[in-house]
Amino acid sequence: xxxxxxxxxxxxxxxxxxxxxxxxxxxxxxxxxxxxxxxxxxxxxxxxxxxxxxxxxxxxxxxxxxxxxxxxxxxxxxxxxxxxxxxxxxxxxxxxxxxxxxxxxxxxxxxxxxxxxxxxxxxxxxxxxxxxxxxxxxxxxxxxxxxxxxxxxxxxxxxxxxxxxxxxxxxxx
Amino acid sequence: xxxxxxxxxxxxxxxxxxxxxxxxxxxxxxxxxxxxxxxxxxxxxxxxxxxxxxxxxxxxxxxxxxxxxxxxxxxxxxxxxxxxxxxxxxxxxxxxxxxxxxx
Numbered sequence: 001x002x003x004x005x006x007x008x009x010x011x012x013x014x015x016x017x018x019x020x021x022x023x024x025x026x027x028x029x030x031x032x033x034x035x036x037x038x039x040x041x042x043x044x045x046x047x048x049x050x051x052x053x054x055x056x057x058x059x060x061x062x063x064x065x066x067x068x069x070x071x072x073x074x075x076x077x078x079x080x081x082x083x084x085x086x087x088x089x090x091x092x093x094x095x096x097x098x099x100x101x102x103x104x105x106x107x108x109x110x111x112x113x114x115x116x117x118x119x120x121x122x123x124x125x126x127x128x129x130x131x132x133x134x135x136x137x138x139x140x141x142x143x144x145x146x147x148x149x150x151x152x153x154x155x156x157x158x159x160x161x162x163x164x165x166x167x168x169x170x171x172x173x
Numbered sequence: 174x175x176x177x178x179x180x181x182x183x184x185x186x187x188x189x190x191x192x193x194x195x196x197x198x199x200x201x202x203x204x205x206x207x208x209x210x211x212x213x214x215x216x217x218x219x220x221x222x223x224x225x226x227x228x229x230x231x232x233x234x235x236x237x238x239x240x241x242x243x244x245x246x247x248x249x250x251x252x253x254x255x256x257x258x259x260x261x262x263x264x265x266x267x268x269x270x271x272x273x274x275x276x
Contacts, residue, residue, distance in 0.1 A: 004175045012184045019188055019211050023195040028203040035207055042214050045184075046236075048175065049225045054217070054236045061240060066247055073251045074203060077258050086198060094197040098190035105186040115179045119225050124233060132230045133237065144241040151245035155252035159259075 004121055008048055014041040024086065032070050039063040049119070053126040181222030188215030200265045202257075206250050213243045 015038050022034035040063050046055035109115050192211030217236045224232025
């Protein structure tokens with residue numbers, strides 16, 4: 001096993017352990033902090049697999065901006081422990097199904113010679129990816145920007161404070 | 174030489190299964206959103222591994238687009254959460270029974 005292989009298994013272990021801890025925590029605050037750890041380890045995996053731009057964006061946008069936003073919302077919504085505990089009876093069926101899914105995926109991957117290829121290390125430059133994204137995927141980029149704008153408008157409308165309408169009628173909510 | 178693509182895909186499948194189980198079995202809406210985030214991460218790992226295997230930039234482009242999608246989804250989900258809380262609701266998904274006729 002090369003040093004890159006060892007690094008990959010280490011990072012994969014960190015990601016999985018952090019994800020399991022995030023899923024099983026009672027307090028949403030702890031869950032989100034473990035999720036940040038899992039996302040940072042995933043960013044390192046991206047870097048290892050030759051994707052520097054997604055790795056940086058994962059750290060800056062995902063683990064940075066989105067997760068901080070998440071923590072703000074949890075703090076804003078007040079009392080902790082709103083995550084609710086996990087009743088074993090309730091967790092049994094989803095856990096079983098997830099295990100079955102994982103076993104099925106393992107069997108499929110095991111029987112397919114196409115995925116046995118050992119990946120060789122190479123890097124895609126950020127400039128090449130950016131040019132490719134704008135040149136080939138510009139309609140999708142525009143669609144994502146419209147989607148973000150729609151989400152922004154929806155968030156503003158939903159969180160608008162309720163105040164009486166100047167006309168004397170009750171304000172729309 | 175890093176690892177076989179198989180191991181990357183197994184990591185992605187494990188993350189996806191974990192996130193899906195979390196989204197189904199937890200009652201707090203915040204924890205459901207955490208599960209969805211973990212599912213997004215699993216998909217991103219599979220995309221990056223495939224991009225390296227076939228030496229193509231499409232997989233990496235898909236990850237960046239999915240990141241924008243996740244941001245929009247989360248902004249809207251958390252706004253809904255604040256709205257539900259402000260209307261006197263709870264953060265437990267079991268309590269959202271307004272359409273069930275029992276209020």
